[in-house]
Amino acid sequence: MTTVYETSAADQARVDRFLAEATMFLGPDPEIMRDHKSAPRTPAEEELMAREWDANELDRVRKRIVSGLDEAYEMMAQTGAAPGAKWGDLTSAVYSAGGDLVHISTGGVLAFASVLHYPVRFINKYWIGDPSVGVHDGDAFIHNDARYGNIHNTDQSIILPVFYEDELIAWVATVVHEGENGAKEPGGMPSSSESAFDDGLRMSPFKIIEKGELRRDLLTFLQNSVREPALQYQDLKVKYYAAQRIKERVVGLIDEVGRDAFLVSLRRSLEDVEAEARRRISAIPDGTYRVNYFGDGTLRENVMLKYPCAITIRGDDMTIDWRGSAPQFLNRAFNANLGSAKCGMNQGILGFLWPDLPRGISIMNSIEVLTHPGSCVDPSDEAPVGQSLQSIFKTFGIVQALFPKMTFSCPEKFGSIIAPWFNQINTFLFGGVNQHGQFLGNVCADLNGMGGGARAYRDGEPAMAPFFAAMADLGEQEIIEEDVPFLQLISKRIKRDNQAFGKYRGGMGYEIAVAAKGTPMWGFATVSSGSKFPAVPGLFGGYGCPTIPLAKIKGTNVFETLRERPELFEFDYERLMNERPFPDAHYSTHHLGMGFELAAEGEMYMICQGSGGGYGDVLERDPAAVVADVEAGYLSVGQAENVYRVVFDSETLAVDEEATAAARADEREARRRRSRPYAEFVADWVTDEPPANVPYYGSWGPDNERIWATVWGAKGPVRLAAPMAELPPLLLPDPREIEVLTLRAELEAARAQLQGGGE
Amino acid sequence: MRIPMTEYLDIDLDTEMWRCRRCDADIAPARDDYKTGTLVYDRDPTEIHRPLIDADRYEFTFAPDPSWCRILEFSCPGCGTMLETEYLPPGHPPTHDLEIDVDALRAQWSGWQGPVPLTLGRDVQVTDHLHTH
Numbered sequence: 001m002t003t004v005y006e007t008s009a010a011d012q013a014r015v016d017r018f019l020a021e022a023t024m025f026l027g028p029d030p031e032i033m034r035d036h037k038s039a040p041r042t043p044a045e046e047e048l049m050a051r052e053w054d055a056n057e058l059d060r061v062r063k064r065i066v067s068g069l070d071e072a073y074e075m076m077a078q079t080g081a082a083p084g085a086k087w088g089d090l091t092s093a094v095y096s097a098g099g100d101l102v103h104i105s106t107g108g109v110l111a112f113a114s115v116l117h118y119p120v121r122f123i124n125k126y127w128i129g130d131p132s133v134g135v136h137d138g139d140a141f142i143h144n145d146a147r148y149g150n151i152h153n154t155d156q157s158i159i160l161p162v163f164y165e166d167e168l169i170a171w172v173a174t175v176v177h178e179g180e181n182g183a184k185e186p187g188g189m190p191s192s193s194e195s196a197f198d199d200g201l202r203m204s205p206f207k208i209i210e211k212g213e214l215r216r217d218l219l220t221f222l223q224n225s226v227r228e229p230a231l232q233y234q235d236l237k238v239k240y241y242a243a244q245r246i247k248e249r250v251v252g253l254i255d256e257v258g259r260d261a262f263l264v265s266l267r268r269s270l271e272d273v274e275a276e277a278r279r280r281i282s283a284i285p286d287g288t289y290r291v292n293y294f295g296d297g298t299l300r301e302n303v304m305l306k307y308p309c310a311i312t313i314r315g316d317d318m319t320i321d322w323r324g325s326a327p328q329f330l331n332r333a334f335n336a337n338l339g340s341a342k343c344g345m346n347q348g349i350l351g352f353l354w355p356d357l358p359r360g361i362s363i364m365n366s367i368e369v370l371t372h373p374g375s376c377v378d379p380s381d382e383a384p385v386g387q388s389l390q391s392i393f394k395t396f397g398i399v400q401a402l403f404p405k406m407t408f409s410c411p412e413k414f415g416s417i418i419a420p421w422f423n424q425i426n427t428f429l430f431g432g433v434n435q436h437g438q439f440l441g442n443v444c445a446d447l448n449g450m451g452g453g454a455r456a457y458r459d460g461e462p463a464m465a466p467f468f469a470a471m472a473d474l475g476e477q478e479i480i481e482e483d484v485p486f487l488q489l490i491s492k493r494i495k496r497d498n499q500a501f502g503k504y505r506g507g508m509g510y511e512i513a514v515a516a517k518g519t520p521m522w523g524f525a526t527v528s529s530g531s532k533f534p535a536v537p538g539l540f541g542g543y544g545c546p547t548i549p550l551a552k553i554k555g556t557n558v559f560e561t562l563r564e565r566p567e568l569f570e571f572d573y574e575r576l577m578n579e580r581p582f583p584d585a586h587y588s589t590h591h592l593g594m595g596f597e598l599a600a601e602g603e604m605y606m607i608c609q610g611s612g613g614g615y616g617d618v619l620e621r622d623p624a625a626v627v628a629d630v631e632a633g634y635l636s637v638g639q640a641e642n643v644y645r646v647v648f649d650s651e652t653l654a655v656d657e658e659a660t661a662a663a664r665a666d667e668r669e670a671r672r673r674r675s676r677p678y679a680e681f682v683a684d685w686v687t688d689e690p691p692a693n694v695p696y697y698g699s700w701g702p703d704n705e706r707i708w709a710t711v712w713g714a715k716g717p718v719r720l721a722a723p724m725a726e727l728p729p730l731l732l733p734d735p736r737e738i739e740v741l742t743l744r745a746e747l748e749a750a751r752a753q754l755q756g757g758g759e
Numbered sequence: 760m761r762i763p764m765t766e767y768l769d770i771d772l773d774t775e776m777w778r779c780r781r782c783d784a785d786i787a788p789a790r791d792d793y794k795t796g797t798l799v800y801d802r803d804p805t806e807i808h809r810p811l812i813d814a815d816r817y818e819f820t821f822a823p824d825p826s827w828c829r830i831l832e833f834s835c836p837g838c839g840t841m842l843e844t845e846y847l848p849p850g851h852p853p854t855h856d857l858e859i860d861v862d863a864l865r866a867q868w869s870g871w872q873g874p875v876p877l878t879l880g881r882d883v884q885v886t887d888h889l890h891t892h
Contacts, residue, residue, distance in 0.1 A: 285764075286863035290856050294848060296827065304827065304848060356881075405857060409762050409864075416880030417766075456766065456879040497811055498821065503766075532824040534808070534846055540766035541841035543830070546808040549819030577812040589812065589819040608821075616766050617841040643807060668839030675798035675834055678853075685801065685831075687850030694827055694848060701852040 028147040032121045038100040038270050038362040061265035068249030072242040073105035081234040084177030087445045087473040095171040102266045102360045107471040113359040114346035118149020119205040120171050137163040140209035145202040152388045154188030158239040172246040174239040179442035182226040185596040186431025186441025191299035191527045192595035193333035193386035227441045270362040278316035278366045288312045289402045296533035298332040299593030301735045306698025309398035321370040324704025326697035328379035331731045336391035341377040344395035353403045354414045372724035393423040419453035419539035419613035421467040424528045426609045432522035435485045445475035451507035454615035460507030485519035495608045501643045502542025502614025509609030511573040516599045528592035542614030549589040556585035557602030573606045619664045623655045767842045784837025792855045802830040
């Protein structure tokens with residue numbers, strides 16, 4: 001017979017308290033980390049909201065808050081030491097006391113709006129009542145670990161509680177992409193990270209300033225943990241004083257409008273944004289919209305990673321389904337925590353679908369996100385995430401690609417019908433000793449030169465802006481070179497034919513060549529993919545961007561060549577690689593995931609920014625626009641003829657309209673001749689599994705419950721397909737080991753052949 | 760009533776068909792995947808994104824690897840207009856990208872008076888976007 005004991009409330013509270021105090025490790029809390037929505041009204045908010053309020057007055061309060069955030073944004077952009085601060089890779093935020101993010105600054109990185117609430121909720125849940133920590137007026141918390149809520153670990157935040165007459169009434173925060181964070185490689189985004197411990201500093205939210213006093217003991221520990229101790233302190237002060245300014249503005253505003261109006265304004269902002277988001281979703285035709293993106297590498301090696309997305313609209317609900325994505329790798333850096341992956345999605349919403357809405361977390365209240373735990377967009381806490389941007393940029397890309405398909409028929413638009421924006425990290429990370437003897441590690445602002453997607457009514461803008469921050473800057477190269485010991489020998493030159501073709505072409509990317517000079521030790525890294533499989537597709541018949549390689553010219557000093565035989569140098573990536581003007585140099589191309597590599601003086605590394613996707617049928621492009629691109633050096637004569645079928649005089653650039661019309665009519669007819677009816681085509685085309693030569697990860701076709709993976713074991717690689725939860729842990733071998741094994745096999749074969757020949 | 764769903768396709772609510780906005784050809788039933796009514800070509804991506812650096816010397820050349828990537832070109836059987844492209848690994852099934860609830864679409868437009876507008880962006884509306892060649 002079973003005896004049932006009743007537990008009293010007091011007993012239960014005692015047990016709960018015991019368990020809370022005895023918890024060995026306060027890791028990332030799934031209850032916090034899987035909840036991207038704002039909380040329901042508190043009883044106090046219910047009571048306040050029931051009163052009569054002047055909507056105009058509340059809007060004025062909202063604008064005052066945002067202007068305070070914009071002021072803090074400007075302070076950080078003007079005084080921040082990190083390159084990221086100078087280009088605007090930052091934000092400032094105001095939250096409710098419960099930790100719902102309500103507003104961020106107008107400029108900066110919009111994706112922060114969907115991810116900064118997690119650490120505040122953690123502080124509220126775990127530290128506020130902990131006698132060893134507590135939350136008091138004058139305190140400031142620091143944080144960077146994406147597992148507790150962040151875009152990625154190179155962003156550091158300062159979080160302040162705001163007290164008004166002893167009541168915790170709000171939180172404010174400032175965040176800057178600091179770059180250096182003590183990771184395995186300089187610059188904070190280590191592509192060679194093989195465990196979470198290679199990712200560098202992982203600061204769960206902790207108190208760095210206590211009642212107005214900086215904890216120098218903790219600061220010293222942080223400074224010892226990164227390559228740029230001065231930067232760590234300087235930007236901590238920058239973020240703190242900017243957050244202090246927001247706090248002063250908030251307190252001043254409450255003095256003026258009253259506590260209740262302030263609180264109601266925050267709540268109304270959250271609820272109004274949700275209501276408007278739901279109204280807009282209702283206008284989208286019900287249905288399911290799908291796209292499949294494919295990444296081509298882990299940053300260490302080329303493998304194919306699938307990122308599927310299905311967005312289902314039913315009334316005013318939106319479900320975003322990423323099931324079928326590639327599995328997590330436990331020794332590769334491209335995994336993105338679920339919260340980070342969602343911020344890629346939200347960047348698409350805030351930047352492209354509804355760019356006019358206030359930026360707070362309630363914009364996501366109407367959205368459900370489905371994933372497979374254990375996938376690269378919902379990995380375990382043990383997975384490295386140092387280069388999580390790889391997956392975050394894909395979760396942006398897959399939703400942005402679908403928005404124009406979802407909204408084409410909607411009479412009311414808030415953004416444009418636009419092809420995919422370029423969304424890879426084509427830039428150089430760098431590290432070493434600069435010309436002033438300081439150790440540096442950071443990233444070039446060329447990350448921000450992404451090509452814009454073509455719109456339904458005009459070409460995309462070349463080198464426009466990163467998709468995540470419309471107001472970010474590329475920086476002034478001459479000013480940058482005052483701090484770093486390398487030159488951009490080819491700087492921001494639009495790369496001819498690096499174009500996503502279409503009726504309207506994508507915004508083009510530029511080429512960059514760098515070489516170190518006047519430094520005892522310097523190196524570069526690249527952290528991008530898209531060298532075998534294009535990073536972005538086109539839209540409605542337009543083509544995607546080309547693939548982009550990394551090129552190296554090593555074993556030579558280009559500065560000596562420039563001094564002694566300047567006529568050999570060409571300011572042209574393509575000609576340098578094809579004509580090989582430096583006789584003793586070694587020329588090579590690679591995928592864009594180059595781990596940190598030391599560079600001798602004058603050795604050249606070259607990459608290109610990518611192009612945004614093209615829009616519409618190439619045969620509908622205005623011939624005059626085609627030859628204008630030829631004239632500008634954006635397009636070769638060969639591709640103008642091959643792709644756009646424009647007939648023109650390559651000397652005078654005069655278009656033969658009649659011949660062009662005939663050539664295009666011929667091409668339309670040729671399409672019909674060479675193509676096959678769909679059913680007949682897919683009968684031959686579709687295979688049961690991925691190509692044998694491609695190390696493939698993710699679902700194959702529409703069955704998103706069966707995940708394909710190549711697993712490396714004692715007997716080498718084995719391909720299998722299983723539900724995500726049944727896949728074994730995935731660890732890839734070091735590419736250099738593979739290369740050694742390959743070379744050893746070749747050597748043994750050659751020896752055997754030699755011995756055989758001698759017999 | 761014809762509802763523009765993409766640059767080149769609309770749904771005719773009267774016939775419940777996907778139709779080409781360039782030549783009026785019926786493509787496929789609106790409740791099905793429009794791609795089932797298209798012509799498809801398996802394009803070697805290096806024909807579009809040509810190598811810009813010497814493919815005999817270098818592994819990576821600005822051209823996609825055709826053993827990893829193909830471009831499926833979906834065109835209108837009536838006029839040859841390129842309705843959509845899709846970049847896929849060889850053998851991957853084409854994606855059913857637009858699965859529209861036709862009944863809900865009909866309900867959405869049931870009270871609409873006047874011509875169906877075509878809005879391409881905020882404050883960007885065109886009146887006659889059809890039949891340009």
